Amino acid sequence: MDVSLTQTLATYAASTSIDKVPEQVRDRAKQIILDEMASAYFGHRRPAGALGAKYAARYAGKPEALILGSDLRVPAPFAALANGTAGHADEIDGAHVIGGHPGATLVHATVAIAETQHSTGAELLNAVILAYDMGTRFIEACGGLFGMKNRLHLHSDSLHALGAALACGRLLGLDADRLRHALALATFQANGVCSLFSERRHISKAFCNGQYAFAGVSAALMAADGLEGSDDVLGHEHGVLDAWGVDGGSAALTRGLGESYAVMGANFKYMRAGYPIHAAVEAAMDVVARHSVALESIQTVTVGMPEHALRVVDNRAMHNICLQDMLTTALLEGGFDLGRSHFPEILAVPEFGPLRERVSLVVDADLDSRQPNGRGARVTVVTTGGESLSSLVEAPRGHSSRGGATWPELAVKWEQALPGADVRRMLALAQRLDNLDDVCELTEAFEHTG
Numbered sequence: 001m002d003v004s005l006t007q008t009l010a011t012y013a014a015s016t017s018i019d020k021v022p023e024q025v026r027d028r029a030k031q032i033i034l035d036e037m038a039s040a041y042f043g044h045r046r047p048a049g050a051l052g053a054k055y056a057a058r059y060a061g062k063p064e065a066l067i068l069g070s071d072l073r074v075p076a077p078f079a080a081l082a083n084g085t086a087g088h089a090d091e092i093d094g095a096h097v098i099g100g101h102p103g104a105t106l107v108h109a110t111v112a113i114a115e116t117q118h119s120t121g122a123e124l125l126n127a128v129i130l131a132y133d134m135g136t137r138f139i140e141a142c143g144g145l146f147g148m149k150n151r152l153h154l155h156s157d158s159l160h161a162l163g164a165a166l167a168c169g170r171l172l173g174l175d176a177d178r179l180r181h182a183l184a185l186a187t188f189q190a191n192g193v194c195s196l197f198s199e200r201r202h203i204s205k206a207f208c209n210g211q212y213a214f215a216g217v218s219a220a221l222m223a224a225d226g227l228e229g230s231d232d233v234l235g236h237e238h239g240v241l242d243a244w245g246v247d248g249g250s251a252a253l254t255r256g257l258g259e260s261y262a263v264m265g266a267n268f269k270y271m272r273a274g275y276p277i278h279a280a281v282e283a284a285m286d287v288v289a290r291h292s293v294a295l296e297s298i299q300t301v302t303v304g305m306p307e308h309a310l311r312v313v314d315n316r317a318m319h320n321i322c323l324q325d326m327l328t329t330a331l332l333e334g335g336f337d338l339g340r341s342h343f344p345e346i347l348a349v350p351e352f353g354p355l356r357e358r359v360s361l362v363v364d365a366d367l368d369s370r371q372p373n374g375r376g377a378r379v380t381v382v383t384t385g386g387e388s389l390s391s392l393v394e395a396p397r398g399h400s401s402r403g404g405a406t407w408p409e410l411a412v413k414w415e416q417a418l419p420g421a422d423v424r425r426m427l428a429l430a431q432r433l434d435n436l437d438d439v440c441e442l443t444e445a446f447e448h449t450g
Helices: 004-015 022-042 046-058 076-087 101-119 121-141 146-153 156-173 176-187 192-197 202-224 240-244 249-254 275-291 307-313 323-333 352-356 366-371 408-415 423-431 440-446
Strands: 298-306 360-364 375-383 388-393
Touching: 004 121, 004 156, 004 176, 004 249, 004 408, 022 046, 022 076, 022 101, 022 408, 022 423, 022 440, 046 076, 046 202, 076 101, 076 202, 101 121, 101 156, 101 202, 101 440, 121 146, 121 156, 121 176, 121 240, 121 249, 146 156, 156 176, 156 202, 176 202, 192 202, 275 298, 275 307, 275 323, 275 375, 275 388, 298 307, 298 323, 307 360, 323 360, 366 375, 408 423, 423 440
Parallel strands: 298 360
Antiparallel strands: 298 375, 375 388
8 A cells, every 4th residue: 555645744753853863953953943932032022923912812711831022821822823923023033945934833833832741842852853844845845935926826834834733743742643634734724825925014924924833733733632634635636735736846745854954944034124135234234344335425226136035025015024125224224233123213314215215126147047046135336436336145144054043143133132031041941952851941931021
């Protein structure tokens, strides 16, 4: 009897153990967990985070898992929803080379279940590593972030709900059969048409990641309680790959399974902005610093980037995913302070409008050819004196190709962004996560009672 694709992945997920994971992979997973939990603590008081917490508080019955940045505990699915929403509320959370924001869904789903189960830190680490491996594979099998958006009009992060379901099921100790049903039940709950990107306040953009976390948690809990779904939701005639997959999709789901680890492709952010903006800001600030360019001498700023990335950040209504708005702000302010929100106040600064009009985006043919799905940028500043000054950043600081993040860098980031929090305690617990007997020791460091 042939083994179905869904059965293959479910059997693998049920067999995973942190004991088989290399040390550098564990360390990267610890960094991701710290960064994503801190992002939710940070985003709890942003508009999307506050609204998500308000909604979750309606269901504050069984106190299973913490809404990070608060002292409120709610049922696990609603904690995942609130924290996933807060995690992506202000674009400070991590990204990934496959695309999207996996951590806002995957970390908060697994942490909610781990807290409910009083799982060990090692079990949480294994679950997060598994979740990244599965979620990114599902997206790759369906054409990647831009493939799904352009071909299917679907938000690729929705497929992280499936990765979350497998990882949450693993924490619950589900066998392969129950994990198959969890996959199906998550698929039936997760969706996201890309019209969500047309909003203005970054509410539904953040909420979707929370909803995908909710779907993963609730699907695993449903499967644990005996609810069923399709036996082969991936490979069925009308399943995931039949509906959304690309040629080679099946192979993408199993290639290198247990040998390559998707957490190593995680990218860390050091500014509150859509990821395609980061390299452009870094390149522009490099030009200004190296050549001592005065703002009043800037005639034009041209940002060259891959076409896919340009479409994401060109003249968007949401300020923090609009490259023109964010680059103009960086030039005026000399960079970004993570503890400070610039909008809408900076729009009233007299120099903002005239400088913004000098910023333009173009497709860079070289970058578009070499890294069509990349996040590099080439910035050229032409001065009133006729000089043309350029800087190329192939990938922004924190990108996995540049080594990701270091623990000292994460300490500086979160001490700046969370001045009232005990960041040292958060980091210390995350660094020894595989030695914690109960994940609740970590989550309690993210409790805020003020």
